[in-house]
Amino acid sequence: MHDVKTDTICALATPPGVAGLAVVRVSGPRAFELCDLNFHGSASASSAADHSITFGWWGVGDERIDSVTLMVYRSPRSYTGEDVVEIGCHGGVFISDKIIDCLLNSGARLADPGEFTRRAFLNRKLDLVQVEAVADIIHAASERGAQTAARQLAGGFTKRLESFRTGLLEVLGLLELELDFSEEDVEFVPRHQLREQLHAILHEVLLTAGSAHGASVLRSGFHVAVVGYPNAGKSSLFNALLLRNRAIVSDRPGTTRDYLAESLLIDGYAVHLIDTAGIRDTDDTIELEGIAITESVVKQADMVLVLNDVTEGLHHSDALKEDLEIRLSSTPVLLVQNKIDCIDTGSLSNGDLWCSARTGEGIEALRQRIVTSIRAQTSGVQDVLVNDRQAKLLRVIADNISSVLHGLESKASNDELAVDLRLSIRILGEITGETWNPDVLDTVFSRFCIGK
Ligand SMILES: Nc1nc2c(ncn2[C@@H]2O[C@H](COP(=O)(O)OP(=O)(O)OP(=O)(O)O)[C@@H](O)[C@H]2O)c(=O)[nH]1
Ligand SMILES: [Mg+2]
Structure with missing residues (x-):
């Protein structure tokens, strides 16, 4: 196990490869001393002012490796809270590797993934x-995801959790105060007031937990599955939305056997589009396999487009759509009439979604319809990207508050009520990491890369 307190760690903080700049980050008690060994400039890392940038060169003996800038942050006013130096050098793998080699030879060690943030x-x-917001910013698949994570990093979520905690502590305080006077059978606060206060917190906790789905859309993208009977034009639509010929299109039913997934950005949102095998009765085992996969893909989608071939009749896919709607109760399932270049558009009803994957007509409207659905599914997300870990704990808290509310109803003793409230407060601490265990930290940091 690495020693967290005494080691000085270093790593490349920027993505490896060809780039204008690269930044090597060094953190720990010997950060300044180790840089002093190889840096030559108007000031050394040890003598440079806090939060200053010094230009100079990095070298081994007389050999100059690169001209660099040193950014010096003195403990505790740094990202890790330790002494930190960020060495800005030219991009490309060789220079930063050499600088890191120098640091390792002088006694630093390579940072583990996420170790800077762990510190x-x-x-x-x-x-x-x-910490979780940092991971979300790095991995954000959409502009709004990144913006929301940035607000979370700035403390938006922390403040909200703090307000839950303050509210619960208030109720707990009142119950405990009454306990002190229990002999005298006093009720300081009318029960309805406690109930209202708890209901208000419960409402907010549930809203926050409920935004986890929208958050996952902003964090990792929106999954749209295109399904339908064979030859409906699913692969053609897939290509039209992607603006390139990615999937094979042919007039032979059963062309797509597996499924294909590609990502694109629509209005700043990451969308993962999935083309699936046409659904039909068949004896062909490969095709059957494809159809089984389609069913599992559809279950994981955030939106399903049922593509109907109008040349087979406007209602040809109605039964399929209805069946999917029943099976996927909470996922929007939209019917899209395709091949409208083949019919008189007068026969379409108002409100029908339609397109021609061949001519491109109606594709833009379909994109906008996808965006509408993304907006609807992410509207509950405000300043935090709630993740599964947090949502799970928030739901436990909600259950606890509900049982306190029941307890108030059934005239449970203040002692019993206080136990549940204290548990909620402790779990809030688990969300913010006030109480933590190494397993939770390991899971959280498993999403990090080296240098973060
Ligand atoms: N006229 C017309 N033909 C289309 C349109 N979209 C697709 N087609 C044709 O319909 C046939 C089937 O298209 P695909 O995109 O392969 O259909 P699919 O739904 O992916 O078919 P499978 O993968 O076999 O299930 C091809 O000949 C396409 O050129 C359209 O909007 N108008
Ligand atoms: Mg296909």
Whole structure:
């Protein structure tokens, strides 16, 4: 196990490869001393002012490796809370590798994935939901995802959790105060007031937990599955939305056997589009396999487009759509009339979604319809990207508050009520990382890369 307190760690903080700039980050008690060994400039890392940038060169003996800038952050005013130096050098793999080699030879060690942020957490520079926001910013698949994670990093979520905690502590305080006077059978606060206060917190906790789905859409993208009977034009639509010929299109029913997934950005949202095998009765085992996969893909989609071939009749796919709607109760299933270049558009009803995957007509409207659905599914997301870990804990808290509410109803003793409330407060601490265990930290940091 690495020693968290005494090691000085270093790593490339920027993506490896060809780039204008690269940044090597060094953190720990010997950060300045190790840089002093190889940096030559108007000031050394040890003598440079806090939060300053010094230009100079990095070298081994007389050999100059690169001209660099040193950014110096003195503990505790740094990302990790330790002494930190960020060495800006030219991009490309060789220079930064050489600088890191120098640091390793002088006694630093290569940072583990996420170790800089782990130190920031252990030194209380960030709480756990802020740490998770850092991972979300790095991985954000959409502009709004990144913006929301940035607000979370700035403390938006932390503040909200703090307000839950304050509210629960208030109720707990009142119940405990009454306990002190229990002999005298006093009720300081009318029960209805406690109930209202708890209901208000419960409502907010449930809203926050309920935004986890929308958050996952912003974090990792929106999955749209295109399904339908063979030859409906699913692969053609897939290509039309992607603006390139990715899937094979042919007039032979059963062309797509597996499924294909590609990502695109629509209005700043990451959309994962999935083309599936046509659904029909068949004895062909490969095709059957494809159809089984289609069913599992559809279950994981955030939106399903049932593509209907109008040349087979406008209602040809109605039964399929209805069947999917029943099976996927909470996922929007939309019927899209395709091949409208083959019919008189006068026969379409108002409100029908239609397109021609061949001519491109109606495709833009379909894109906008996808965006509408994304907006609807992410509207509950405000300043936090709630993840599964947090949502699970928030639901436990909600259950606890509900049982306190029941307890109030059934005139449970203040003692019993206080036990549930204290549990909720403790779980809030687990969300922010006030109480943590190494397993939780390991899971959280498993999403990090080296250098973060
Ligand atoms: N006229 C017309 N033909 C289309 C349109 N979209 C697709 N087609 C044709 O319909 C046939 C089937 O298209 P595909 O995109 O392969 O259909 P699919 O639904 O992926 O078919 P499977 O993968 O076999 O299930 C091809 O000959 C396409 O050129 C359209 O909008 N108008
Ligand atoms: Mg196909």
